[in-house]
Amino acid sequence: MIIIDEVAARRLVSPADAIDAMDMAFREVSRDQARNYPVVRERLLPGPNVYGIKAGADLAIGLLGLKIGGYWTENRGRGLTNHQSTTVLTDPETGCPSALVSSNHLTGVRTAAACAIGIRELAREDARTLGLIGTGGQARHHIDAALLVRRFDRVLVANRDRARAEAFARTLDSTVPVEVVAVEEAARNADALITLTTAREPVVRADWIRPGTHISAMGADTVGKQELDADLLLRASVWVDDWAQASALGECQHAAKRGLTREAIRGTLCDVLDGKAVRRTRDDEITVFDSTGMAIQDLMIAAWAVRKAEAAGDGAVHRVDLARDLA
Missing domain, CATH: 3.40.50.720 (NAD(P)-binding Rossmann-like Domain)
Structure with a gap:
Protein backbone atom coordinates (compact mmCIF):
# COMPACT_ATOMS: atom_id res chain seq x y z
CA MET A 1 0.00 0.00 0.00
CA ILE A 2 1.26 3.46 -0.92
CA ILE A 3 0.99 6.17 1.73
CA ILE A 4 0.98 9.81 0.60
CA ASP A 5 1.26 12.37 3.37
CA GLU A 6 -0.09 15.91 3.30
CA VAL A 7 3.21 17.51 2.28
CA ALA A 8 3.52 15.19 -0.72
CA ALA A 9 -0.12 15.63 -1.71
CA ARG A 10 0.32 19.41 -1.82
CA ARG A 11 3.38 19.07 -4.00
CA LEU A 12 1.92 16.47 -6.35
CA VAL A 13 -1.47 17.96 -7.31
CA SER A 14 -1.81 21.48 -8.69
CA PRO A 15 -5.05 23.44 -9.28
CA ALA A 16 -4.72 22.72 -13.01
CA ASP A 17 -4.30 19.00 -12.28
CA ALA A 18 -7.43 19.10 -10.13
CA ILE A 19 -9.50 20.69 -12.91
CA ASP A 20 -8.41 17.97 -15.34
CA ALA A 21 -9.18 15.26 -12.77
CA MET A 22 -12.65 16.67 -11.97
CA ASP A 23 -13.47 17.05 -15.64
CA MET A 24 -12.71 13.35 -16.03
CA ALA A 25 -14.67 12.39 -12.91
CA PHE A 26 -17.79 14.25 -14.04
CA ARG A 27 -17.68 12.65 -17.48
CA GLU A 28 -17.30 9.18 -15.95
CA VAL A 29 -20.47 9.78 -13.92
CA SER A 30 -22.37 10.92 -17.01
CA ARG A 31 -21.29 7.79 -18.88
CA ASP A 32 -22.55 5.56 -16.04
CA GLN A 33 -19.04 4.26 -15.41
CA ALA A 34 -18.73 5.76 -11.92
CA ARG A 35 -20.91 4.95 -8.91
CA ASN A 36 -21.32 7.11 -5.84
CA TYR A 37 -22.64 5.10 -2.90
CA PRO A 38 -24.98 6.57 -0.25
CA VAL A 39 -23.24 9.21 1.84
CA VAL A 40 -22.89 9.09 5.60
CA ARG A 41 -22.78 12.68 6.88
CA GLU A 42 -23.64 13.35 10.52
CA ARG A 43 -23.13 15.99 13.18
CA LEU A 44 -21.19 14.72 16.19
CA LEU A 45 -23.83 15.72 18.68
CA PRO A 46 -24.06 17.49 21.04
CA GLY A 47 -21.31 19.57 19.43
CA PRO A 48 -21.14 21.25 15.99
CA ASN A 49 -18.50 18.99 14.41
CA VAL A 50 -19.41 16.92 11.35
CA TYR A 51 -18.12 13.50 10.30
CA GLY A 52 -18.75 11.72 7.04
CA ILE A 53 -17.94 8.80 4.77
CA LYS A 54 -18.13 8.98 0.97
CA ALA A 55 -17.53 5.77 -0.96
CA GLY A 56 -17.71 4.90 -4.62
CA ALA A 57 -16.26 3.04 -7.57
CA ASP A 58 -15.33 3.34 -11.21
CA LEU A 59 -14.40 -0.22 -12.09
CA ALA A 60 -13.82 0.69 -15.74
CA ILE A 61 -10.67 2.54 -14.68
CA GLY A 62 -9.89 0.51 -11.55
CA LEU A 63 -11.14 2.90 -8.86
CA LEU A 64 -12.69 1.70 -5.61
CA GLY A 65 -12.49 3.33 -2.21
CA LEU A 66 -13.73 5.84 0.29
CA LYS A 67 -12.94 9.13 1.97
CA ILE A 68 -13.44 9.65 5.69
CA GLY A 69 -13.38 12.96 7.48
CA GLY A 70 -15.35 16.09 8.17
CA TYR A 71 -15.26 19.50 9.80
CA TRP A 72 -13.98 20.32 13.29
CA THR A 73 -14.83 23.86 14.27
CA GLU A 74 -12.08 24.32 16.88
CA ASN A 75 -9.15 23.00 14.85
CA ARG A 76 -7.88 26.41 13.81
CA GLY A 77 -7.08 27.13 17.46
CA ARG A 78 -5.11 23.87 17.59
CA GLY A 79 -2.98 24.84 14.61
CA LEU A 80 -4.90 22.45 12.33
CA THR A 81 -7.25 23.02 9.42
CA ASN A 82 -10.92 22.68 10.27
CA HIS A 83 -11.45 20.27 7.37
CA GLN A 84 -9.78 16.91 7.97
CA SER A 85 -10.00 13.96 5.60
CA THR A 86 -8.21 10.83 4.40
CA THR A 87 -8.86 8.72 1.29
CA VAL A 88 -8.38 4.95 1.09
CA LEU A 89 -8.07 3.38 -2.37
CA THR A 90 -8.74 -0.35 -2.72
CA ASP A 91 -7.72 -2.81 -5.41
CA PRO A 92 -11.07 -3.80 -6.98
CA GLU A 93 -9.72 -7.22 -7.96
CA THR A 94 -8.53 -8.31 -4.52
CA GLY A 95 -10.09 -5.97 -1.97
CA CYS A 96 -6.65 -5.14 -0.62
CA PRO A 97 -5.97 -1.48 0.24
CA SER A 98 -3.69 0.03 -2.39
CA ALA A 99 -3.23 3.61 -1.14
CA LEU A 100 -3.76 5.79 1.91
CA VAL A 101 -3.80 9.42 0.88
CA SER A 102 -3.94 12.50 3.13
CA SER A 103 -6.76 14.52 1.59
CA ASN A 104 -6.98 17.92 3.25
CA HIS A 105 -5.27 19.70 0.34
CA LEU A 106 -6.83 17.35 -2.20
CA THR A 107 -10.36 18.03 -0.91
CA GLY A 108 -9.71 21.75 -1.19
CA VAL A 109 -8.40 21.67 -4.74
CA ARG A 110 -10.99 19.17 -6.01
CA THR A 111 -13.84 21.23 -4.52
CA ALA A 112 -12.42 24.39 -6.07
CA ALA A 113 -11.93 22.61 -9.40
CA ALA A 114 -15.58 21.52 -9.47
CA CYS A 115 -16.60 25.09 -8.68
CA ALA A 116 -14.37 26.42 -11.48
CA ILE A 117 -15.83 23.96 -13.98
CA GLY A 118 -19.30 25.20 -13.02
CA ILE A 119 -18.16 28.76 -13.70
CA ARG A 120 -16.48 27.77 -16.97
CA GLU A 121 -19.55 25.98 -18.28
CA LEU A 122 -22.42 28.10 -16.89
CA ALA A 123 -21.31 31.71 -16.36
CA SER A 291 -22.26 21.12 -5.46
CA THR A 292 -22.28 18.60 -2.63
CA GLY A 293 -19.12 16.72 -3.62
CA MET A 294 -19.16 13.15 -4.90
CA ALA A 295 -17.08 10.19 -3.80
CA ILE A 296 -15.76 9.72 -7.33
CA GLN A 297 -14.16 13.17 -7.11
CA ASP A 298 -12.21 12.14 -4.02
CA LEU A 299 -11.16 8.83 -5.52
CA MET A 300 -10.11 10.44 -8.79
CA ILE A 301 -7.97 13.14 -7.17
CA ALA A 302 -6.33 10.62 -4.81
CA ALA A 303 -5.55 8.31 -7.73
CA TRP A 304 -4.14 11.30 -9.61
CA ALA A 305 -1.75 11.94 -6.70
CA VAL A 306 -0.73 8.27 -6.60
CA ARG A 307 0.01 8.18 -10.34
CA LYS A 308 2.10 11.34 -10.16
CA ALA A 309 4.00 10.04 -7.13
CA GLU A 310 4.78 6.76 -8.84
CA ALA A 311 5.89 8.49 -12.03
CA ALA A 312 8.14 10.89 -10.12
CA GLY A 313 9.53 8.35 -7.65
CA ASP A 314 8.58 10.80 -4.92
CA GLY A 315 10.67 10.31 -1.78
CA ALA A 316 7.83 11.38 0.51
CA VAL A 317 5.70 8.41 -0.56
CA HIS A 318 5.84 5.46 1.83
CA ARG A 319 4.96 1.81 1.17
CA VAL A 320 3.49 -0.80 3.51
CA ASP A 321 2.52 -4.34 2.50
CA LEU A 322 -0.68 -4.78 4.49
CA ALA A 323 -1.76 -7.82 2.49
CA ARG A 324 1.38 -9.71 3.49
CA ASP A 325 1.08 -8.66 7.12
CA LEU A 326 -2.52 -9.89 7.24
CA ALA A 327 -1.95 -13.19 5.44
Whole structure:
Protein backbone atom coordinates (compact mmCIF):
# COMPACT_ATOMS: atom_id res chain seq x y z
CA MET A 1 0.00 0.00 0.00
CA ILE A 2 1.26 3.46 -0.92
CA ILE A 3 0.99 6.17 1.73
CA ILE A 4 0.98 9.81 0.60
CA ASP A 5 1.26 12.37 3.37
CA GLU A 6 -0.09 15.91 3.30
CA VAL A 7 3.21 17.51 2.28
CA ALA A 8 3.52 15.19 -0.72
CA ALA A 9 -0.12 15.63 -1.71
CA ARG A 10 0.32 19.41 -1.82
CA ARG A 11 3.38 19.07 -4.00
CA LEU A 12 1.92 16.47 -6.35
CA VAL A 13 -1.47 17.96 -7.31
CA SER A 14 -1.81 21.48 -8.69
CA PRO A 15 -5.05 23.44 -9.28
CA ALA A 16 -4.72 22.72 -13.01
CA ASP A 17 -4.30 19.00 -12.28
CA ALA A 18 -7.43 19.10 -10.13
CA ILE A 19 -9.50 20.69 -12.91
CA ASP A 20 -8.41 17.97 -15.34
CA ALA A 21 -9.18 15.26 -12.77
CA MET A 22 -12.65 16.67 -11.97
CA ASP A 23 -13.47 17.05 -15.64
CA MET A 24 -12.71 13.35 -16.03
CA ALA A 25 -14.67 12.39 -12.91
CA PHE A 26 -17.79 14.25 -14.04
CA ARG A 27 -17.68 12.65 -17.48
CA GLU A 28 -17.30 9.18 -15.95
CA VAL A 29 -20.47 9.78 -13.92
CA SER A 30 -22.37 10.92 -17.01
CA ARG A 31 -21.29 7.79 -18.88
CA ASP A 32 -22.55 5.56 -16.04
CA GLN A 33 -19.04 4.26 -15.41
CA ALA A 34 -18.73 5.76 -11.92
CA ARG A 35 -20.91 4.95 -8.91
CA ASN A 36 -21.32 7.11 -5.84
CA TYR A 37 -22.64 5.10 -2.90
CA PRO A 38 -24.98 6.57 -0.25
CA VAL A 39 -23.24 9.21 1.84
CA VAL A 40 -22.89 9.09 5.60
CA ARG A 41 -22.78 12.68 6.88
CA GLU A 42 -23.64 13.35 10.52
CA ARG A 43 -23.13 15.99 13.18
CA LEU A 44 -21.19 14.72 16.19
CA LEU A 45 -23.83 15.72 18.68
CA PRO A 46 -24.06 17.49 21.04
CA GLY A 47 -21.31 19.57 19.43
CA PRO A 48 -21.14 21.25 15.99
CA ASN A 49 -18.50 18.99 14.41
CA VAL A 50 -19.41 16.92 11.35
CA TYR A 51 -18.12 13.50 10.30
CA GLY A 52 -18.75 11.72 7.04
CA ILE A 53 -17.94 8.80 4.77
CA LYS A 54 -18.13 8.98 0.97
CA ALA A 55 -17.53 5.77 -0.96
CA GLY A 56 -17.71 4.90 -4.62
CA ALA A 57 -16.26 3.04 -7.57
CA ASP A 58 -15.33 3.34 -11.21
CA LEU A 59 -14.40 -0.22 -12.09
CA ALA A 60 -13.82 0.69 -15.74
CA ILE A 61 -10.67 2.54 -14.68
CA GLY A 62 -9.89 0.51 -11.55
CA LEU A 63 -11.14 2.90 -8.86
CA LEU A 64 -12.69 1.70 -5.61
CA GLY A 65 -12.49 3.33 -2.21
CA LEU A 66 -13.73 5.84 0.29
CA LYS A 67 -12.94 9.13 1.97
CA ILE A 68 -13.44 9.65 5.69
CA GLY A 69 -13.38 12.96 7.48
CA GLY A 70 -15.35 16.09 8.17
CA TYR A 71 -15.26 19.50 9.80
CA TRP A 72 -13.98 20.32 13.29
CA THR A 73 -14.83 23.86 14.27
CA GLU A 74 -12.08 24.32 16.88
CA ASN A 75 -9.15 23.00 14.85
CA ARG A 76 -7.88 26.41 13.81
CA GLY A 77 -7.08 27.13 17.46
CA ARG A 78 -5.11 23.87 17.59
CA GLY A 79 -2.98 24.84 14.61
CA LEU A 80 -4.90 22.45 12.33
CA THR A 81 -7.25 23.02 9.42
CA ASN A 82 -10.92 22.68 10.27
CA HIS A 83 -11.45 20.27 7.37
CA GLN A 84 -9.78 16.91 7.97
CA SER A 85 -10.00 13.96 5.60
CA THR A 86 -8.21 10.83 4.40
CA THR A 87 -8.86 8.72 1.29
CA VAL A 88 -8.38 4.95 1.09
CA LEU A 89 -8.07 3.38 -2.37
CA THR A 90 -8.74 -0.35 -2.72
CA ASP A 91 -7.72 -2.81 -5.41
CA PRO A 92 -11.07 -3.80 -6.98
CA GLU A 93 -9.72 -7.22 -7.96
CA THR A 94 -8.53 -8.31 -4.52
CA GLY A 95 -10.09 -5.97 -1.97
CA CYS A 96 -6.65 -5.14 -0.62
CA PRO A 97 -5.97 -1.48 0.24
CA SER A 98 -3.69 0.03 -2.39
CA ALA A 99 -3.23 3.61 -1.14
CA LEU A 100 -3.76 5.79 1.91
CA VAL A 101 -3.80 9.42 0.88
CA SER A 102 -3.94 12.50 3.13
CA SER A 103 -6.76 14.52 1.59
CA ASN A 104 -6.98 17.92 3.25
CA HIS A 105 -5.27 19.70 0.34
CA LEU A 106 -6.83 17.35 -2.20
CA THR A 107 -10.36 18.03 -0.91
CA GLY A 108 -9.71 21.75 -1.19
CA VAL A 109 -8.40 21.67 -4.74
CA ARG A 110 -10.99 19.17 -6.01
CA THR A 111 -13.84 21.23 -4.52
CA ALA A 112 -12.42 24.39 -6.07
CA ALA A 113 -11.93 22.61 -9.40
CA ALA A 114 -15.58 21.52 -9.47
CA CYS A 115 -16.60 25.09 -8.68
CA ALA A 116 -14.37 26.42 -11.48
CA ILE A 117 -15.83 23.96 -13.98
CA GLY A 118 -19.30 25.20 -13.02
CA ILE A 119 -18.16 28.76 -13.70
CA ARG A 120 -16.48 27.77 -16.97
CA GLU A 121 -19.55 25.98 -18.28
CA LEU A 122 -22.42 28.10 -16.89
CA ALA A 123 -21.31 31.71 -16.36
CA ARG A 124 -21.85 34.33 -19.06
CA GLU A 125 -19.01 34.71 -21.54
CA ASP A 126 -18.60 38.37 -20.51
CA ALA A 127 -18.43 37.64 -16.75
CA ARG A 128 -15.65 39.84 -15.37
CA THR A 129 -16.32 40.24 -11.63
CA LEU A 130 -15.79 37.23 -9.35
CA GLY A 131 -17.39 37.28 -5.91
CA LEU A 132 -16.47 35.01 -3.00
CA ILE A 133 -18.52 34.78 0.20
CA GLY A 134 -16.65 32.79 2.85
CA THR A 135 -12.94 33.02 3.60
CA GLY A 136 -12.13 29.73 5.31
CA GLY A 137 -9.46 27.18 4.51
CA GLN A 138 -10.69 26.44 0.97
CA ALA A 139 -11.17 30.03 -0.15
CA ARG A 140 -7.73 30.49 -1.69
CA HIS A 141 -8.14 27.31 -3.73
CA HIS A 142 -11.42 28.62 -5.17
CA ILE A 143 -9.96 31.91 -6.30
CA ASP A 144 -6.94 30.21 -7.86
CA ALA A 145 -9.10 27.72 -9.76
CA ALA A 146 -11.63 30.29 -10.96
CA LEU A 147 -8.84 32.47 -12.36
CA LEU A 148 -7.60 29.49 -14.38
CA VAL A 149 -10.88 29.15 -16.29
CA ARG A 150 -12.01 32.78 -16.80
CA ARG A 151 -10.42 36.21 -17.27
CA PHE A 152 -11.83 38.12 -14.33
CA ASP A 153 -10.97 41.80 -13.90
CA ARG A 154 -11.56 41.93 -10.14
CA VAL A 155 -12.36 39.74 -7.16
CA LEU A 156 -14.81 40.76 -4.42
CA VAL A 157 -14.15 39.00 -1.09
CA ALA A 158 -16.73 38.95 1.71
CA ASN A 159 -17.30 37.34 5.08
CA ARG A 160 -19.93 38.00 7.73
CA ASP A 161 -16.89 38.81 9.91
CA ARG A 162 -15.28 41.60 7.89
CA ALA A 163 -12.02 41.39 9.85
CA ARG A 164 -11.58 37.80 8.71
CA ALA A 165 -12.18 38.84 5.11
CA GLU A 166 -9.58 41.57 5.40
CA ALA A 167 -7.05 39.18 6.97
CA PHE A 168 -7.68 36.70 4.16
CA ALA A 169 -7.29 39.34 1.47
CA ARG A 170 -3.88 40.29 2.85
CA THR A 171 -2.65 36.74 2.23
CA LEU A 172 -3.50 36.85 -1.47
CA ASP A 173 -0.94 37.65 -4.16
CA SER A 174 -3.44 37.58 -7.03
CA THR A 175 -2.64 39.36 -10.30
CA VAL A 176 -6.29 40.48 -10.27
CA PRO A 177 -7.34 43.35 -7.95
CA VAL A 178 -9.02 42.07 -4.78
CA GLU A 179 -11.56 44.16 -2.84
CA VAL A 180 -13.03 43.41 0.59
CA VAL A 181 -16.75 44.20 0.58
CA ALA A 182 -19.92 43.45 2.53
CA VAL A 183 -21.72 40.18 1.81
CA GLU A 184 -24.63 41.95 0.14
CA GLU A 185 -22.30 44.01 -2.06
CA ALA A 186 -20.50 40.87 -3.24
CA ALA A 187 -23.81 39.20 -4.07
CA ARG A 188 -25.19 42.23 -5.90
CA ASN A 189 -22.10 42.98 -7.99
CA ALA A 190 -20.61 39.60 -8.89
CA ASP A 191 -21.05 38.17 -12.37
CA ALA A 192 -19.93 34.81 -10.96
CA LEU A 193 -20.48 34.26 -7.24
CA ILE A 194 -18.99 31.51 -5.07
CA THR A 195 -20.61 30.78 -1.71
CA LEU A 196 -18.30 28.86 0.59
CA THR A 197 -19.65 29.01 4.12
CA THR A 198 -20.89 26.66 6.84
CA ALA A 199 -24.15 28.60 7.21
CA ARG A 200 -27.34 26.97 8.38
CA GLU A 201 -29.54 29.83 7.21
CA PRO A 202 -29.38 31.92 4.02
CA VAL A 203 -26.55 34.42 3.66
CA VAL A 204 -27.62 35.40 0.12
CA ARG A 205 -31.10 36.78 -0.48
CA ALA A 206 -32.91 36.21 -3.75
CA ASP A 207 -33.48 39.92 -4.41
CA TRP A 208 -29.74 40.65 -4.22
CA ILE A 209 -28.94 38.63 -7.35
CA ARG A 210 -29.00 40.36 -10.72
CA PRO A 211 -30.22 38.68 -13.91
CA GLY A 212 -27.34 36.92 -15.62
CA THR A 213 -25.43 36.05 -12.44
CA HIS A 214 -23.93 32.60 -12.01
CA ILE A 215 -23.66 31.10 -8.51
CA SER A 216 -21.54 28.11 -7.53
CA ALA A 217 -22.98 27.08 -4.15
CA MET A 218 -20.24 25.05 -2.49
CA GLY A 219 -20.95 25.17 1.25
CA ALA A 220 -24.08 23.09 1.84
CA ASP A 221 -23.14 19.42 2.16
CA THR A 222 -25.02 18.36 5.29
CA VAL A 223 -28.66 18.23 6.37
CA GLY A 224 -29.63 21.67 7.64
CA LYS A 225 -26.92 23.69 5.90
CA GLN A 226 -28.10 26.55 3.70
CA GLU A 227 -26.41 29.50 1.99
CA LEU A 228 -29.01 30.63 -0.56
CA ASP A 229 -32.57 31.84 -0.15
CA ALA A 230 -34.76 28.97 -1.40
CA ASP A 231 -36.69 31.46 -3.55
CA LEU A 232 -33.49 31.99 -5.51
CA LEU A 233 -33.28 28.34 -6.54
CA LEU A 234 -36.96 28.26 -7.45
CA ARG A 235 -36.51 31.08 -9.99
CA ALA A 236 -33.02 30.15 -11.21
CA SER A 237 -31.78 27.59 -13.72
CA VAL A 238 -30.23 24.90 -11.52
CA TRP A 239 -27.60 22.24 -12.17
CA VAL A 240 -26.27 19.79 -9.57
CA ASP A 241 -23.47 17.26 -9.29
CA ASP A 242 -25.80 14.53 -8.01
CA TRP A 243 -29.54 15.06 -7.49
CA ALA A 244 -29.93 12.52 -4.67
CA GLN A 245 -27.20 14.26 -2.68
CA ALA A 246 -28.23 17.80 -3.62
CA SER A 247 -31.85 17.25 -2.59
CA ALA A 248 -30.81 15.63 0.71
CA LEU A 249 -27.67 17.54 1.71
CA GLY A 250 -27.18 20.52 -0.61
CA GLU A 251 -28.91 23.82 -1.34
CA CYS A 252 -31.66 21.94 -3.15
CA GLN A 253 -32.81 20.29 0.10
CA HIS A 254 -34.62 23.50 1.08
CA ALA A 255 -36.06 24.26 -2.36
CA ALA A 256 -37.17 20.62 -2.67
CA LYS A 257 -39.41 21.11 0.36
CA ARG A 258 -41.11 23.88 -1.62
CA GLY A 259 -41.60 21.89 -4.79
CA LEU A 260 -38.27 21.76 -6.64
CA THR A 261 -37.99 18.38 -8.36
CA ARG A 262 -35.39 16.50 -10.38
CA GLU A 263 -37.49 17.19 -13.49
CA ALA A 264 -37.52 20.94 -12.77
CA ILE A 265 -33.74 21.40 -12.75
CA ARG A 266 -31.66 21.65 -15.92
CA GLY A 267 -29.59 18.57 -15.15
CA THR A 268 -26.18 17.66 -13.82
CA LEU A 269 -22.88 19.34 -14.52
CA CYS A 270 -21.67 15.84 -15.40
CA ASP A 271 -24.15 15.69 -18.27
CA VAL A 272 -23.26 19.22 -19.40
CA LEU A 273 -19.66 18.14 -19.90
CA ASP A 274 -20.70 15.02 -21.78
CA GLY A 275 -23.11 16.91 -24.04
CA LYS A 276 -26.28 15.45 -22.54
CA ALA A 277 -27.56 18.58 -20.78
CA VAL A 278 -27.77 22.19 -21.95
CA ARG A 279 -25.76 25.10 -20.62
CA ARG A 280 -27.29 28.53 -20.03
CA THR A 281 -29.52 29.58 -22.91
CA ARG A 282 -29.82 33.32 -22.21
CA ASP A 283 -27.52 36.02 -20.86
CA ASP A 284 -30.17 37.13 -18.35
CA GLU A 285 -30.58 33.68 -16.77
CA ILE A 286 -29.58 33.26 -13.13
CA THR A 287 -27.67 29.99 -13.05
CA VAL A 288 -26.86 27.93 -9.95
CA PHE A 289 -24.53 24.96 -9.59
CA ASP A 290 -25.35 23.14 -6.36
CA SER A 291 -22.26 21.12 -5.46
CA THR A 292 -22.28 18.60 -2.63
CA GLY A 293 -19.12 16.72 -3.62
CA MET A 294 -19.16 13.15 -4.90
CA ALA A 295 -17.08 10.19 -3.80
CA ILE A 296 -15.76 9.72 -7.33
CA GLN A 297 -14.16 13.17 -7.11
CA ASP A 298 -12.21 12.14 -4.02
CA LEU A 299 -11.16 8.83 -5.52
CA MET A 300 -10.11 10.44 -8.79
CA ILE A 301 -7.97 13.14 -7.17
CA ALA A 302 -6.33 10.62 -4.81
CA ALA A 303 -5.55 8.31 -7.73
CA TRP A 304 -4.14 11.30 -9.61
CA ALA A 305 -1.75 11.94 -6.70
CA VAL A 306 -0.73 8.27 -6.60
CA ARG A 307 0.01 8.18 -10.34
CA LYS A 308 2.10 11.34 -10.16
CA ALA A 309 4.00 10.04 -7.13
CA GLU A 310 4.78 6.76 -8.84
CA ALA A 311 5.89 8.49 -12.03
CA ALA A 312 8.14 10.89 -10.12
CA GLY A 313 9.53 8.35 -7.65
CA ASP A 314 8.58 10.80 -4.92
CA GLY A 315 10.67 10.31 -1.78
CA ALA A 316 7.83 11.38 0.51
CA VAL A 317 5.70 8.41 -0.56
CA HIS A 318 5.84 5.46 1.83
CA ARG A 319 4.96 1.81 1.17
CA VAL A 320 3.49 -0.80 3.51
CA ASP A 321 2.52 -4.34 2.50
CA LEU A 322 -0.68 -4.78 4.49
CA ALA A 323 -1.76 -7.82 2.49
CA ARG A 324 1.38 -9.71 3.49
CA ASP A 325 1.08 -8.66 7.12
CA LEU A 326 -2.52 -9.89 7.24
CA ALA A 327 -1.95 -13.19 5.44
